[in-house]
Structure formats: C-alpha cells, structure tokens
Amino acid sequence: MAVTPACNDAEIEPDRDRFVFDHVTVVDGQRRRLDDACGSVPWDGVTVLVGPSGSGKSTLLRCCNRLEAPTTGRVLFGRDDVAHLDPLGLRRRVGMVFQRPTPFPGTVRDNLQVAEPALTDDDAVAILQQVGLEGGFLDRIATELSGGEAQRVCLARTLVAEPEVVLMDEVTSSVDPAQRYGLEELARSLVAGGVPVLWVTHDLAQMRRVADHVLVVVEGRIAHMSHPTDIDVDAPPAVRAFLAGEVS
Amino acid sequence: MTSIGWSGLALSLLLVLVAIVVSLWKQLGLERSILWAALRAAAQLFAIGLLLQVLLRPGVSIGWAWLWVVAMVVIASFTVRQRAPEVPGLLQLALIAFVCSAVLTLGVLFGLGVFQLNVRTLIPLAGLMIGNSLAATVLVGRRLVEELRDKRDEVEARLALGQPANVAAKPYVRGALRTALIPQIETTKAVGLVVLPGAMTGLILAGVSPLNAVLVQAAVMYLVLGSVATTTTVIALGVQRRLFTTDHRLLHLTSARSGR
Known part of the structure; x- marks a missing residue:
C-alpha cells in the first residue's frame, strides 16, 4: 500500500523546541529501515510514535540520540544537526529507556552510579522515589528485580543524567499490565515535571492513553502527524489501514 | 640419544x-x-x-629461519580467520596479534639471552609461541563478538548513558579475555602434576638431563603464557574497535529486531 509521507517545508524547518527529521533514510544491508522520513516532534507532552512492527519507529527514535545514524538526511535536535554534536554529550541530554529492561550486574546503587559515579545515596533515593521505588531498593541486586521494577530502575538510571528529553522504546512490552499502567503514569509525571517524552508503541489503546501528539510510522516513513483525538482526520490510506487493525 | x-x-x-x-x-x-x-x-x-x-646445516643464514617464522605467522592468521569467520577483519587482526606476540616474547627470550638466537632455537620457539596461542586467539575473537551481539541491549544502554565505546565494551572485553586466558593459566598450573609437556618430554627422550629439560620447559611455558596474553589482548581490543563506530555506535551484528 502506498504511503504518503508528510513532508512539507514547515515540518522540517529547524526549531528551538523540537526534533526534526529532514529526509532521513537509514539503510542496513539490503533493508531500508527508514525511507525518506520527514516530520518533527514537539517538545511538550508525550509524543507517541506508533506503527506496525518493523515500520521503522524504533529506528527513528534511535536516530534522536545517535544510536543510529542516517544514511542520508539529517536529524535536528533543536537547531543542531545531531551529526555535528558530541554523541556522548547528546546522549546525556537525550536519555533513553529500552524495550527490554537492561539492568547491569551489581546493586541498584551500582546501576545508578554508572550514570553518575559521584551520585550520593540521598540523591539516589530521591530519584528512586521519582520512579515509584522505595529507597530500600538501593542495595537490591538489579538483575534479580521483576521486569517492572527493573524497568523503573532503568528509567531512574536515565534520569540521573538529568536529560532534557526521554526516549522510551516500547518500554512496557515485557511487563505485566499493572506495571504497564504504572510506567505510563511515570511518562505523564515526567512531562508534568517539564521533561518531554518520545514513546514508541504499536499498541493503539496505549497510544490513546498516553499521547499528546502522534506520529504514525508506516514502511519507514512518517505517514501522518496528528493529535490523538483527531487521528483519523486526513489520514492517508496506509494509516487508516493500520488504525483499522488491518496491519499490525 | x-x-x-x-x-x-x-x-x-x-x-x-x-x-x-x-x-x-x-x-x-x-x-x-x-x-x-x-x-x-x-x-x-x-x-x-x-x-x-x-x-640446520652449518653455514645456513638465519634469514631462512626468520622467513619460516613469517610463513608460520601468515598461515596461523589464515587459520584463525577460517575458524572464526564471523569476526570482522580477523585476518588483519591476527597478523598484528602474532607479530606483536613474536616481537614481545622472542624479544625477551633472545634479547635477554635466555636462549641463544640461531636457527635451531628460533624455529621451535616461534612454533611453540604461535601454535599454542592459536586456540585462545580464535576463542577471544568469537567470545567477544558473541557477548556484544547477545548483550547488545545492555551495551547500548551503557552507550545511551553517555559512556564512550571503550568504557561500554569494557565488561565484555574483560569477560572474553578471562575466558581465553583461564585455560592457559590452568594448564600452566597443572604442568608436571597432570601432564608432562611436549618440549620437556622431547628433550628427555632425546637424552637431555631432566633438570635441563625442566628449565627449558619452564621458559617455554612462560613464553606461551606471555604469547597468549599478548595475542588475545590485541585481538580483543582490535575486535572492539571494529565493532563500534567512531561516533560510539555498536554496529549491527545480527538480523534486525522487529519494530526497527
């Protein structure tokens, strides 16, 4: 099915307060993960990148902190091309939590100190409380936590660096429903605290629960940008097919 | 004899x-x-x-022996690549590793006069150095690629926290090096108790006194230990450099995950 990319000049104009994807293509071997993707992500609220499996939404997210580099095109962080920024500094400013929890060996304290070796216990406890965990977790072995707890520790670890934006890549896919809603609440609380979130999911119900803005990614392109309440309005056929559940 | x-x-x-x-x-x-x-x-x-x-006939130039050593290094490097084709650029890395190991170990043994440099000593010692390092060289390359592939999420989580590639890869390089070095350390510990090693056995069978044979064997064991440590370190650091880009991204080592 043909995808109509949303690729107008206004959307790819550099802006102080958003990520801009300017004709981004990512080719990996024979596969085009992103195919001339154009669009932008505002820095307020939760922006959900939604689309079928393999559509390129995770690749788009990973371009934001340069874990992935465009083969052609550019990604702007504010007014800066991320290719021209120091990748290590960029990744401190643009935090990321992954699909599967990635606790490192050692205690929760050890994990948090990977992000900031000089982190004090008081600061660590405050960050754990921010993600809904008690201070007693500091001495727990991170790799022995439940999926939901480990994912919260990973979010806490990311927050230690005090990022300006947080990328969340299908972070609820390996946790139980209660933890899923808890993580969604955490995303909302980050936004309330002034930290915008880019949230990848293929779950339309979740999109409706958490999104302030929606980007629909289909076949490597940003096929539609919208607010969640009027997502059906002016949506191209490929997006309608996905929203109707024909493509998963 | x-x-x-x-x-x-x-x-x-x-x-x-x-x-x-x-x-x-x-x-x-x-x-x-x-x-x-x-x-x-x-x-x-x-x-x-x-x-x-x-x-070994009198008057033969030692240059021929060095040529033999070069041939052994080249053949060993091809063998390493053949045994671990999944490791990118392994032929070049193995060549560098064996050359580094040869310079270091043979440099110590001949440079400090432990053995007199001649055709009779150079070829067997170089052969022992290369032959005994081969398995560990293959092992460390394979293991590091497996570790970075299987623990990709963990490695990328470290990169996403702003760690440079060499720091993010450190736990996995360390694990691969330990895996490759521990068998050699265990073998070194067991020498004389469980196995009578080849060089010593050969010397005794050839009529050399056991004490002299033991001295040679001990030096040979240290040669092998030093060589294994050198080759595995060069391979591990080289593989690490090849698997990360200069902007601290981990290259894709497997087929893509869904959602990408």
Missing part, C-alpha cells in the same frame, strides 16, 4: 590400528578420517623434518 628408526615408526602404527578398530567396533564411521589424519601428520612431519635438516 633415543632413536626409534623406521621399524619403530612402523610398529607405532599399531596404535593407529587400535583407533581404527574402535571406530569399526562402535560403528563411528571414522576409519578413513583416522587413517588420513595419521598419514597426513606423518607426511607433514617428514616434510618439516627434511626442511629443518637443510636449515
């Missing part, structure tokens, strides 16, 4: 026959492989023996 002669060699073939009988009895289907391995080993050893006899 012990000499078994042609008749001794022929009689020792009875032991190959034992292996063939076991294969026939248990229907292993390995008779042809056993026979081929025995004949091939004999042919290779005869060829090397003849070449060594020529090289």
Whole structure:
C-alpha cells in the first residue's frame, strides 16, 4: 500500500523546541529501515510514535540520540544537526529507556552510579522515589528485580543524567499490565515535571492513553502527524489501514 | 640419544590400528578420517623434518629461519580467520596479534639471552609461541563478538548513558579475555602434576638431563603464557574497535529486531 509521507517545508524547518527529521533514510544491508522520513516532534507532552512492527519507529527514535545514524538526511535536535554534536554529550541530554529492561550486574546503587559515579545515596533515593521505588531498593541486586521494577530502575538510571528529553522504546512490552499502567503514569509525571517524552508503541489503546501528539510510522516513513483525538482526520490510506487493525 | 628408526615408526602404527578398530567396533564411521589424519601428520612431519635438516646445516643464514617464522605467522592468521569467520577483519587482526606476540616474547627470550638466537632455537620457539596461542586467539575473537551481539541491549544502554565505546565494551572485553586466558593459566598450573609437556618430554627422550629439560620447559611455558596474553589482548581490543563506530555506535551484528 502506498504511503504518503508528510513532508512539507514547515515540518522540517529547524526549531528551538523540537526534533526534526529532514529526509532521513537509514539503510542496513539490503533493508531500508527508514525511507525518506520527514516530520518533527514537539517538545511538550508525550509524543507517541506508533506503527506496525518493523515500520521503522524504533529506528527513528534511535536516530534522536545517535544510536543510529542516517544514511542520508539529517536529524535536528533543536537547531543542531545531531551529526555535528558530541554523541556522548547528546546522549546525556537525550536519555533513553529500552524495550527490554537492561539492568547491569551489581546493586541498584551500582546501576545508578554508572550514570553518575559521584551520585550520593540521598540523591539516589530521591530519584528512586521519582520512579515509584522505595529507597530500600538501593542495595537490591538489579538483575534479580521483576521486569517492572527493573524497568523503573532503568528509567531512574536515565534520569540521573538529568536529560532534557526521554526516549522510551516500547518500554512496557515485557511487563505485566499493572506495571504497564504504572510506567505510563511515570511518562505523564515526567512531562508534568517539564521533561518531554518520545514513546514508541504499536499498541493503539496505549497510544490513546498516553499521547499528546502522534506520529504514525508506516514502511519507514512518517505517514501522518496528528493529535490523538483527531487521528483519523486526513489520514492517508496506509494509516487508516493500520488504525483499522488491518496491519499490525 | 633415543632413536626409534623406521621399524619403530612402523610398529607405532599399531596404535593407529587400535583407533581404527574402535571406530569399526562402535560403528563411528571414522576409519578413513583416522587413517588420513595419521598419514597426513606423518607426511607433514617428514616434510618439516627434511626442511629443518637443510636449515640446520652449518653455514645456513638465519634469514631462512626468520622467513619460516613469517610463513608460520601468515598461515596461523589464515587459520584463525577460517575458524572464526564471523569476526570482522580477523585476518588483519591476527597478523598484528602474532607479530606483536613474536616481537614481545622472542624479544625477551633472545634479547635477554635466555636462549641463544640461531636457527635451531628460533624455529621451535616461534612454533611453540604461535601454535599454542592459536586456540585462545580464535576463542577471544568469537567470545567477544558473541557477548556484544547477545548483550547488545545492555551495551547500548551503557552507550545511551553517555559512556564512550571503550568504557561500554569494557565488561565484555574483560569477560572474553578471562575466558581465553583461564585455560592457559590452568594448564600452566597443572604442568608436571597432570601432564608432562611436549618440549620437556622431547628433550628427555632425546637424552637431555631432566633438570635441563625442566628449565627449558619452564621458559617455554612462560613464553606461551606471555604469547597468549599478548595475542588475545590485541585481538580483543582490535575486535572492539571494529565493532563500534567512531561516533560510539555498536554496529549491527545480527538480523534486525522487529519494530526497527
């Protein structure tokens, strides 16, 4: 099915307060993960990148902190091309939590100190409380936590660096429903605290629960940008097919 | 000096026959492989023996021995690549690793006068150094690629926290190096208790006093240990450099995950 990319000049104009994807293509071997993707992500609220499996939404997210580099095109962080920024500094400013929890060996304290070796216990406890965990977790072995707890520790670890934006890549896919809603609440609380979130999911119900803005990614392109309440309005056929559940 | 002669060699073939009988009895289907391995080993050893006899004649330039060492390094590097094709750029890395190891270990043994540098010492010591490092060299390359592939999420989580590639890869480089080095350390510890190593056995059979044989063997063990440590470190650091980009991204080592 043909995808109509949303690729107008206004959307790819550099802006102080958003990520801009300017004709981004990512080719990996024979596969085009992103195919001339154009669009932008505002820095307020939760922006959900939604689309079928393999559509390129995770690749788009990973371009934001340069874990992935465009083969052609550019990604702007504010007014800066991320290719021209120091990748290590960029990744401190643009935090990321992954699909599967990635606790490192050692205690929760050890994990948090990977992000900031000089982190004090008081600061660590405050960050754990921010993600809904008690201070007693500091001495727990991170790799022995439940999926939901480990994912919260990973979010806490990311927050230690005090990022300006947080990328969340299908972070609820390996946790139980209660933890899923808890993580969604955490995303909302980050936004309330002034930290915008880019949230990848293929779950339309979740999109409706958490999104302030929606980007629909289909076949490597940003096929539609919208607010969640009027997502059906002016949506191209490929997006309608996905929203109707024909493509998963 | 012990000499078994042609008749001794022929009689020792009875032991190959034992292996063939076991294969026939248990229907292993390995008779042809056993026979081929025995004949091939004999042919290779005869060829090397003849070449060594020529090289060990008085007046032969040591340059020929160095040429032999270069050939061993090149062949060993191709062998390493053949055994671990999944490791990117391994041929070049193995060449660098064996050259570094040769410079360091042979430099110590000959430079400090532990052994006198001549054709008779250079070829066997270089052979021991390269031959005994080969398995560990393959192992460390394979292990590091497996670790970085299987723990990709963990590595990328470290990168996403702003760690540079060498810091993010450190736990996995350390694990791969330990895996490759520990067997050699264990072998070194077991020498004399469980196994009588080849160099010492050969010297004793050749009529050298056991004490002198032990001294040579100990030096050889240290040579091997130093060599394994050098080659594995060069390979591990080289593989790490190849698997990360200059902007601290981990290259894709497997097929893409869904959602990408």
